[in-house]
Amino acid sequence: QSVLTQPPSASGTPGQRVTISCSGSSSNIGSNSVNWYQQLPGTAPKLLIFSNNQRPSGVPDRFSGSKSGTSASLAISGLQSEDEADYYCTTWDDSLSGQVFGGGTKVTVL
Amino acid sequence: QVQLVESGGGLVKPGGSLRLSCAASGFTFSDYYMRWIRQAPGKGLEWVSYISSSGSTIYYADSVKGRFTISRDNAKNSLYLQMSSLRAEDTAVYYCAREGLSGGACDIWGQGTMVTVSS
Numbered sequence: 114q115s116v117l118t119q120p121p122s123a124s125g126t127p128g129q130r131v132t133i134s135c136s137g138s139s140s141n142i143g144s145n146s147v148n149w150y151q152q153l154p155g156t157a158p159k160l161l162i163f164s165n166n167q168r169p170s171g172v173p174d175r176f177s178g179s180k181s182g183t184s185a186s187l188a189i190s191g192l193q194s195e196d197e198a199d200y201y202c203t204t205w206d207d208s209l210s211g212q213v214f215g216g217g218t219k220v221t222v223l
Numbered sequence: 224q225v226q227l228v229e230s231g232g233g234l235v236k237p238g239g240s241l242r243l244s245c246a247a248s249g250f251t252f253s254d255y256y257m258r259w260i261r262q263a264p265g266k267g268l269e270w271v272s273y274i275s276s277s278g279s280t281i282y283y284a285d286s287v288k289g290r291f292t293i294s295r296d297n298a299k300n301s302l303y304l305q306m307s308s309l310r311a312e313d314t315a316v317y318y319c320a321r322e323g324l325s326g327g328a329c330d331i332w333g334q335g336t337m338v339t340v341s342s
Contacts, residue, residue, distance in 0.1 A: 147326075163330075
């Protein structure tokens, strides 16, 4: 059971917009920044969004992040076949004094 | 180029020990906090440990506390994870990652090294 809750799967057709939610509590998302990672099959995770809504250099602006209260979300607009991957949200948890992850969401492009 | 390369993984019996290494290159290693994160086969990501740039601040996940020790040698641009009293549930790919952006974000990851704990 992950501390952060994500839906196990999401899907969409090419060009559609897909949103992934990440639900936490006051001790984690409510108090700290959220980061998102993309993991393609058989590869190491890649940073997609940091500090809730910032994109690292090189990440397409199709990817956007937001946070409100104890929840965060990742949106992928203009879905492309290469976006098929697992997506993880993560943040620090003040009560646990540790980093926590969501269980991951597998995005399928139909 | 900026990169992290893990080594030291392998097959170990339950109760055994293993030391993972992570060699950093292409950046000033001593400027960055570092993390170990693992992924069991077919499972999600799990944070293992975190060490500050000087090594003075360290945190561990409860699942490894008292069994794993993180350390770094800034002169050798290297990060380590000493693992002891290994259990089957420690079987995973272990990644080292650089905390290079705000909010604890890890912008550089190694390719991972596989640790299998089995008799």
